[in-house]
Amino acid sequence: MLARVAETLYWMARYMERAENMARLINVNANLILDIPKKTVLGWEPLIDITGTRDIYVKRNDNFEERTVMKYLISDPESPVSIANSLKWARENARTVRDVIPREAWEQINALNHYAKDQLNVAMSKRGRFSYLNEVILRNQTIVGLLSGTVNRDQGYLFIRMGRNIERSDMTSRIIDVRSANLLTEESMELRPFENIQWMSVLKSLTAYQMYRQAMQARIRRSDVVKFLFQSQRFPRSILFCVQQMERCVQELPDYENTLRRIHQAKRLIQGAELQAYDQVMLHDFIDHIQIEMNHIHEALNEQYFLTGRISAQQQQQAS
Amino acid sequence: MSLSWNEYDPGKFFDELMQSKGKPRKYAKNLAKFLVDHSDQELETRKAVAELSIKEMGITFTVYTEEEGSIDRSWPLDILPRMIPKSEWDPIEQGLKQRVHALNLFIDDIYHDQKIIKDKIFPAELLANSVNFRKECVGISPPRNIWAHICGSDLVRDSDGTMYVLEDNLRVPSGVSYMLENRSVMKRVFPELFESYNIQPVDDYCSQLFDMLASLSPRPADYPEVVVLTPGIFNSAYFEHAYLAQQMGCELVEGRDLVVSDDDCVYMRTVEGLQRVDVIYRRIDDLFLDPEAFDKKSMLGVPGLLRAWKKGNVALANAPGAGVADDKVVYAFVPEIIKYYLGEDVLLPNVPTYRCMYQDEQDYVLNNLADLVVKPANESGGYGMMIGPVASKKEREKFAQLIKKDPRNYIAQPTLGLSTVPTFIDHGVEPRHVDLRPFILSGDSISVTMGGLTRVALRKGSLVVNSSQGGGSKDTWIVEEDA
Numbered sequence: 001m002l003a004r005v006a007e008t009l010y011w012m013a014r015y016m017e018r019a020e021n022m023a024r025l026i027n028v029n030a031n032l033i034l035d036i037p038k039k040t041v042l043g044w045e046p047l048i049d050i051t052g053t054r055d056i057y058v059k060r061n062d063n064f065e066e067r068t069v070m071k072y073l074i075s076d077p078e079s080p081v082s083i084a085n086s087l088k089w090a091r092e093n094a095r096t097v098r099d100v101i102p103r104e105a106w107e108q109i110n111a112l113n114h115y116a117k118d119q120l121n122v123a124m125s126k127r128g129r130f131s132y133l134n135e136v137i138l139r140n141q142t143i144v145g146l147l148s149g150t151v152n153r154d155q156g157y158l159f160i161r162m163g164r165n166i167e168r169s170d171m172t173s174r175i176i177d178v179r180s181a182n183l184l185t186e187e188s189m190e191l192r193p194f195e196n197i198q199w200m201s202v203l204k205s206l207t208a209y210q211m212y213r214q215a216m217q218a219r220i221r222r223s224d225v226v227k228f229l230f231q232s233q234r235f236p237r238s239i240l241f242c243v244q245q246m247e248r249c250v251q252e253l254p255d256y257e258n259t260l261r262r263i264h265q266a267k268r269l270i271q272g273a274e275l276q277a278y279d280q281v282m283l284h285d286f287i288d289h290i291q292i293e294m295n296h297i298h299e300a301l302n303e304q305y306f307l308t309g310r311i312s313a314q315q316q317q318q319a320s
Numbered sequence: 321m322s323l324s325w326n327e328y329d330p331g332k333f334f335d336e337l338m339q340s341k342g343k344p345r346k347y348a349k350n351l352a353k354f355l356v357d358h359s360d361q362e363l364e365t366r367k368a369v370a371e372l373s374i375k376e377m378g379i380t381f382t383v384y385t386e387e388e389g390s391i392d393r394s395w396p397l398d399i400l401p402r403m404i405p406k407s408e409w410d411p412i413e414q415g416l417k418q419r420v421h422a423l424n425l426f427i428d429d430i431y432h433d434q435k436i437i438k439d440k441i442f443p444a445e446l447l448a449n450s451v452n453f454r455k456e457c458v459g460i461s462p463p464r465n466i467w468a469h470i471c472g473s474d475l476v477r478d479s480d481g482t483m484y485v486l487e488d489n490l491r492v493p494s495g496v497s498y499m500l501e502n503r504s505v506m507k508r509v510f511p512e513l514f515e516s517y518n519i520q521p522v523d524d525y526c527s528q529l530f531d532m533l534a535s536l537s538p539r540p541a542d543y544p545e546v547v548v549l550t551p552g553i554f555n556s557a558y559f560e561h562a563y564l565a566q567q568m569g570c571e572l573v574e575g576r577d578l579v580v581s582d583d584d585c586v587y588m589r590t591v592e593g594l595q596r597v598d599v600i601y602r603r604i605d606d607l608f609l610d611p612e613a614f615d616k617k618s619m620l621g622v623p624g625l626l627r628a629w630k631k632g633n634v635a636l637a638n639a640p641g642a643g644v645a646d647d648k649v650v651y652a653f654v655p656e657i658i659k660y661y662l663g664e665d666v667l668l669p670n671v672p673t674y675r676c677m678y679q680d681e682q683d684y685v686l687n688n689l690a691d692l693v694v695k696p697a698n699e700s701g702g703y704g705m706m707i708g709p710v711a712s713k714k715e716r717e718k719f720a721q722l723i724k725k726d727p728r729n730y731i732a733q734p735t736l737g738l739s740t741v742p743t744f745i746d747h748g749v750e751p752r753h754v755d756l757r758p759f760i761l762s763g764d765s766i767s768v769t770m771g772g773l774t775r776v777a778l779r780k781g782s783l784v785v786n787s788s789q790g791g792g793s794k795d796t797w798i799v800e801e802d803a
Contacts (some may be wrong), residue, residue: 002577003589091787095392096553098378099566110378155591254592306590 001155004058007306008097009156013163015090016109019083019116020140021171023133025050026073028178028205030129035197044069050174051081070129083136084120087113102150105143112139158249162301165249169242170294173287176229177208199225206237223276232269239290240270246297259300266293275317323355323363323749330751334481334739336402340696343420347405347690347801350516355400360747367744370399370509379501381787382556395559396792397502399509402741402754403797406520409771412475412483413453415668416758417766418658420471423488423645424762426588427467431457442653442662449728450650451697452491452643454606460630460639464763468640469658470601471528471760472496475772476671477494479737484671485654486755489636490638490646492603496525497560499773500567502795518800520770525759529601532763533568536635537598544598546570547588549578550605551620556788561603573597575604580624586634599635600625615666647697648731649675672734676727685723685732689716694723707783709735713747738783741794743776755778755785756796771796 029047041236045064048057051073060078061068076082091113098106116136122128144164151157179202200220208229215234220222232238247263250256275284303307326342337348344352355363371394372387377397404412428454429436436442447453472493474486503522507514530546537544550561552574565572577588578597587594602609608618613626628634644650650657655666674681674692687691694706706719723730739749758772774794775785785791 001591002571002573003591004577005571006591079797092553095378095562096560097572099562099572103377103566106378107376111376114375307589310589311576 001159002307003305003310004307005097005100006155006159007302008310009100010159010163010301010306012090012093012097012109013160014167015086015093016140016143017164017167018081018171019086019090020137021168021175022073022081022083022086022138024205025171025175025178026070027130027133028175028202031201031205032178032198035201036194046178047073050177053079053081056080057272067124070124074123074129074132083102084116087116087136100156102146104150105146108139108143108146112136112143115139145153155253158252159305161247161249165242166294166297167247168237169239170228170291172206172237172239172242173290176226177287178202195222196220202229208235208237211235226275226278230273230275240267241317243267243270253305255304259297259304262293262297262300266290266297269293323358323360325356328742328749328751330740332479333737333751333753334477334479335751336404336477336739336741336754337400338742338750344623345403347799351401351403351513353751354510354513354516363744364747366509369397370397373505373508374501377501377505378559379498380559380780381498381556382554383788395498395501396778396787397505398743398752398778398792398794399506400742400744400749401506401795401797402756403799404771405801406631406798407801409798412668412758415485415666415769416473416760416768417489418662418664418667419473419485419654420468420760420762420766422658422661423471423490423654424466424468426650426657427490427639427642427645428461428465429661431460431467431641433721436657436660438640439660441656443677446649446728447644450644450647452606452641452647454641454644456626456630457639458640460641462639463538463635466762467639468554468645469532469637469639469762471762472757472772473760475649475668475756475758477739479739481739483668484736485668486671487648488646488654489757491605491643492557492638493757493759494557494560495561495605495695495757495773495775496769498793499759499769499771499796500525501563502773506795517797520798522770525769528761528767529564530568532761533599533601533637534637535763536637537595538632538635539596543597545588545596546599547573547578547597549573549575549600549602549604549622550610551575551608555603557603564601571680575618575620575622578622578625579621580628584624584628584633586625586628588624592663597634599637601637606643609636609640648673648695649677649697649728652731654791671736674732674738675731676730678725682723682727686720689720689732691735693735694719694730694732697729697731705744707735735783737775741774741776743778743792743794745778745780750780752780753783753785754794771798 007190025047029044043064044066044295047069048054057072061072072079072082074083077084079085091109094101094106094109146161178199199222200209203212203225212225213227215232216224216228228235229238231240233241235241243263243266247267250259250263269289278286328338329341330338337344337345374394374397380392381395383391383393426436430447437444437447468490468494472489472495475483476486477483489585500522524666533546534544547570548561548565550558550572562572571588573588579587581591586597588597605621607614608620610621610623610625611618612623626640629636632735652675654670658664658666674685675684676685690708692708696704706715738753740754741754742749754774754776756772756774759769761767774796776792776794777783778790778792
């Protein structure tokens with residue numbers, strides 16, 4: 001497989017997954033806002049921090065009102081994190097490799113991009129937003145299923161899975177972070193009664209509620225939910241699960257030692273965390289740490305397999 | 321309300337479907353009746369099906385404009401097909417084979433002994449001035465001595481019904497993917513018509529293309545590594561490059577994916593490391609192929625590619641330098657070329673062509689600019705030409721100057737009354753002018769597509785069919801009449 005094609009498939013899958021999870025992220029915050037008592041509501045500002053793009057946001061906007069944030073996260077073509085932008089890049093990447101992915105998958109990715117653009121008005125209305133975001137999630141799931149059901153299990157598919165899982169762990173960690181950002185003080189007596197409801201909405205936005213019930217057979221409790229979302233060996237959106245997927249994928253590739261070492265480092269970090277002892281601040285730092293580990297894994301992949309990495313290595317060699 | 325043929329009037333032009341006002345040609349009767357039997361609304365629905373299919377299948381072409389950069393546009397297909405009876409197509413096919421065969425002999429001769437020049441059939445000064453002649457290719461013998469493996473020739477039909485060759489594209493002709501996609505869309509739109517007509521299939525083009533390319537491999541192996549080389553996603557024909565690679569099951573590569581190693585072989589950078597490449601179907605112009613040999617600034621090409629090709633370590637299709645035979649001045653000599661190499665008379669006529677390099681012909685051109693189409697020798701896509709009858713006086717004067725300054729670079733032809741085909745315009749059907757581009761593959765044997773890509777000028781009275789300038793396309797049906 002061409003190094004450039006491997007890289008493109010990887011990014012195509014990342015952008016698809018990013019769009020889906022951005023939709024989930026917005027949904028979870030919308031639900032939280034409805035559940036929390038009105039006077040304590042922190043609104044939409046925390047979402048901007050969670051995407052890690054505050055600098056860009058404040059350059060383009062002067063308030064954190066719902067409509068402004070929604071525009072930035074859903075429709076703004078200049079926003080690096082908007083759903084519209086992710087889907088555009090998913091499509092551009094797919095277009096570059098349309099010769100290697102099944103035609104139906106390309107048609108679906110292309111159609112989703114058209115849908116997302118054509119329905120922006122609906123998305124910006126409060127009433128239409130939920131169904132719009134759900135449609136984005138559902139269509140992404142369809143594409144994942146279509147690829148899984150029609151693509152040869154060759155290197156290309158491994159890179160699609162790598163991209164999907166690295167992005168999914170990163171974004172799942174951000175979705176959990178919404179919850180911690182919305183509750184600055186754990187002890188806030190006022191919020192205690194709502195705590196479980198809020199974790200329930202995090203679970204639901206990750207389509208994890210039923211699976212949590214089945215797997216944990218427990219009430220909704222912070223420590224169990226956090227454990228489930230970070231450390232479950234069975235739930236396909238848990239961070240450990242994603243990392244283990246990457247671990248398996250990479251071993252089917254040539255010369256995987258470096259990348260595997262990075263993956264193992266991330267895995268140890270996740271498995272070793274005593275999550276029940278973490279307060280919100282510690283949880284938030286832990287999440288940051290996970291995101292940095294994901295970056296390291298990406299760097300290792302880039303150096304070993306991708307054209308960008310190959311060419312920059314070659315240039316460094318020639319320069320020295 | 322439904323469509324009525326009584327109002328359809330092709331005027332003085334030859335119409336591909338209608339014999340005269342209200343009277344369809346024999347082979348178009350079923351189609352004409354089908355359209356009358358269906359309501360406007362039904363036809364509108366079919367049109368919408370076609371448009372949606374094209375959008376969802378992502379059949380696009382890229383347009384570059386100063387203001388907006390490059391935009392990916394949906395491919396324009398008019399759902400009314402162009403039909404040619406098979407009995408009429410067969411001789412055209414023979415004519416195309418004859419032509420391409422002779423052109424390949426010509427190119428090979430030009431890069432070796434130049435007998436045709438020594439025998440005074442082809443003027444030496446034409447070659448000396450040719451922008452597509454590559455001195456780097458002199459003395460090279462590509463596999464089977466074939467240079468133009470893929471050729472796209474443009475055919476037009478004049479008012480009297482004669483089919484002429486307008487030009488040959490021997491460098492990187494494009495459009496074949498649209499021919500194939502048009503057919504697959506049309507099968508979704510008019511399944512009934514495919515049942516009632518015996519339409520010759522076009523689907524085997526890609527497997528023929530692959531077999532031809534594979535046969536060029538310098539290493540006799542069961543599975544030669546064949547790749548399609550594209551300038552990248554911003555090229556107007558990128559869709560086609562990706563389409564052909566996908567249909568042939570080979571890698572679509574860009575210049576940066578390839579590297580020529582110290583052993584003068586071509587390799588592609590894969591996840592595992594370097595992997596040898598045997599055959600390159602290149603969709604990059606000669607001058608951008610190899611910055612070492614040609615344009616130093618080219619970012620699209622592969623340094624050392626020409627070196628590898630000269631050593632016979634990799635096959636390039638079409639071969640560099642093949643374009644020497646597709647300039648419009650060489651075109652004017654094709655009948656002589658066929659006679660010289662094959663000893664045969666030309667089967668498919670050229671459009672009468674005035675060569676401005678000869679004083680008497682130039683004088684005729686300058687005196688009759690208002691009736692002629694003037695074309696530069698080496699431009700494609702309809703750029704840089706002048707259509708006399710519609711050009712302004714100022715434009716004609718500009719071209720008169722251009723011709724006097726560089727006569728060798730210009731030819732002129734009478735304006736033909738290009739044939740028309742009924743085409744959906746707004747809510748009715750009107751005649752619009754068309755041309756036809758069949759594709760010819762040359763390897764062990766020569767094969768021609770069944771029909772080709774019909775391009776249609778969507779503006780009333782316009783003769784410009786290029787998609788980059790507002791043209792559309794039609795499916796082309798070669799039909800058995802007695803079916």
